Amino acid sequence: NADLAMYRAKHKGRNNFQFFTHEMNDEVVNRASMEQELRNALNNKEFCVHYQPQWSILKELQPVCLEALVRWNHPERGQVSPAEFIPVAEDLGLIVELGEWVLNEACSQGRLLIDAGYSIRMAVNLSMRQFFDPELLNKIKKALELHGFPASLLELEITESMIMEEVDVVVDTLHQLKLLGVSLSIDDFGTGYSSLSYLKRLPFDHLKVDGSFVRDIPQDKSDMEITSAVIAMAHKLGLKVIAEGIETHEQMAFLRENGCEMGQGFLLARPAPLDDIMKYLDVEMDSLGD
Numbered sequence: 001n002a003d004l005a006m007y008r009a010k011h012k013g014r015n016n017f018q019f020f021t022h023e024m025n026d027e028v029v030n031r032a033s034m035e036q037e038l039r040n041a042l043n044n045k046e047f048c049v050h051y052q053p054q055w056s057i058l059k060e061l062q063p064v065c066l067e068a069l070v071r072w073n074h075p076e077r078g079q080v081s082p083a084e085f086i087p088v089a090e091d092l093g094l095i096v097e098l099g100e101w102v103l104n105e106a107c108s109q110g111r112l113l114i115d116a117g118y119s120i121r122m123a124v125n126l127s128m129r130q131f132f133d134p135e136l137l138n139k140i141k142k143a144l145e146l147h148g149f150p151a152s153l154l155e156l157e158i159t160e161s162m163i164m165e166e167v168d169v170v171v172d173t174l175h176q177l178k179l180l181g182v183s184l185s186i187d188d189f190g191t192g193y194s195s196l197s198y199l200k201r202l203p204f205d206h207l208k209v210d211g212s213f214v215r216d217i218p219q220d221k222s223d224m225e226i227t228s229a230v231i232a233m234a235h236k237l238g239l240k241v242i243a244e245g246i247e248t249h250e251q252m253a254f255l256r257e258n259g260c261e262m263g264q265g266f267l268l269a270r271p272a273p274l275d276d277i278m279k280y281l282d283v284e285m286d287s288l289g290d
């Protein structure tokens with residue numbers, strides 16, 4: 001059955017991922033050693049942050065935000081993907097410390113960019129534990145003050161699946177974050193099960209269409225329908241839309257035709273150290289040139 005095959009292919013990432021973490025739980029019999037490895041990694045400065053630009057795509061093609069994506073350079077294993085170690089760090093609770101470090105990195109790099117004459121929004125991913133950390137607001141205020149980075153240029157990305165937990169806490173925390181002056185985006189949209197009426201209560205600025213919907217455009221007609229419906233729905237809710245995982249010109253054209261304001265993906269720029277990203281910030285491209 002072709003549909004089933006497509007469905008499996010589409011959900012392969014997630015299934016593999018579950019399989020992988022399950023395997024890893026077996027493999028890492030001694031969780032304490034993994035914990036120690038991750039702890040050492042923070043102390044030994046084995047983490048670094050790469051940045052991937054998010055671009056305005058409708059009129060001018062310009063970077064409007066840099067998303068901070070953490071990287072782990074393990075002395076023996078080499079580069080470990082965040083998809084592998086973030087869930088472990090989350091389980092162990094180490095994500096809170098790691099996430100705070102990423103936040104501070106992003107704010108300090110963002111400050112350097114301002115000093116270099118380039119003000120751009122910096123987006124930081126928040127994990128579940130960070131989001132529900134009672135100290136979250138204080139930590140964000142502290143980071144902004146310490147680095148002299150304006151709240152208005154900080155964006156926090158929260159996944160759709162996270163907002164389905166403890167609704168009252170989520171609504172309250174999101175409103176408090178908005179009061180700080182940061183902007184909020186809902187990440188990986190389409191992979192959770194939030195309802196329209198619930199989304200209406202939440203003070204998000206941006207919605208990020210999950211890359212799994214963008215990936216098979218234009219081959220998969222239902223993904224195209226879902227994507228255009230999500231964009232229309234987001235606009236009705238007053239949200240601007242960012243499409244993740246744009247890899248082809250066809251995907252870009254489709255998203256633009258459907259009024260998607262922003263995009264992010266390998267077609268435009270891969271995540272890289274800030275030094276490498278600087279080249280995108282100097283250049284002003286007036287047209288898409290396609």
Ligand code: C2E
Binds near residue numbers: 068069086264266
């Ligand atoms: P995410 O927040 O949805 O980030 C987007 C992911 O898509 C990144 O993977 C990025 O490299 C990848 N990507 C961007 N453009 C394309 C494309 O055109 N094609 C494809 N196939 N992929 C693309 P990455 O860096 O491996 O991060 C994976 C996930 O790990 C992130 O998904 C996020 O959930 C998590 N993560 C990364 N850094 C952090 C962090 O500092 N804190 C937290 N809590 N989570 C993080």
Ligand code: MG
Binds near residue numbers: 067125157187
């Ligand atoms: Mg993200």
Ligand code: MG
Binds near residue numbers: 187188208210
């Ligand atoms: Mg995402």
Ligand code: MG
Binds near residue numbers: 188
């Ligand atoms: Mg994702």
